[in-house]
Amino acid sequence: MKLDHIGIAVKSLKDSVPLFEKIFNAKASSPEHVAEQKVIVQKIRIENMDIEILEGTSPDSPITKFIEKKGEGIHHCSFRVNDIFEKLNYLSAGGIRLINQTPKTGADDMLIAFLHPKSTGNILMELTQEKQG
Secondary structure, three states: OEEEEEEEEEOOHHHHHHHHHHHHOOOOOOOEEEHHHOEEEEEEEEOOEEEEEEEEOOOOOHHHHHHHHHOOEEEEEEEEOOOHHHHHHHHHHOOOOEOOOOOEEOHHHOEEEEEOHHHOOOOOEEEEEOOOO
């Protein structure tokens, strides 16, 4: 398992992306609409991980709800795994609450699943895996 990215919730990619590009001295990817997650994502690649900047696309988007409750900021930490199904089974059997019992499709067409923050020290954690074949 390795750190894949840190997700940052913002109200506006247009307003926020230039700031992060300046901070990290790197160009962000083109916007990607992830309909299933109700977000638009832009990523900035730094050394061995990404900064994932997320804007909600509807009032019921998890990102929009997060910003309403907590304001803009770090939304989640994501970890790349080799077998997301095996890891979810292992964590569930070990008493870790899962938000997603089965993986969903996220940005870059990756398999993703979230762990419940009440089981992870109040940190929203995401697991990611490249789709096979």
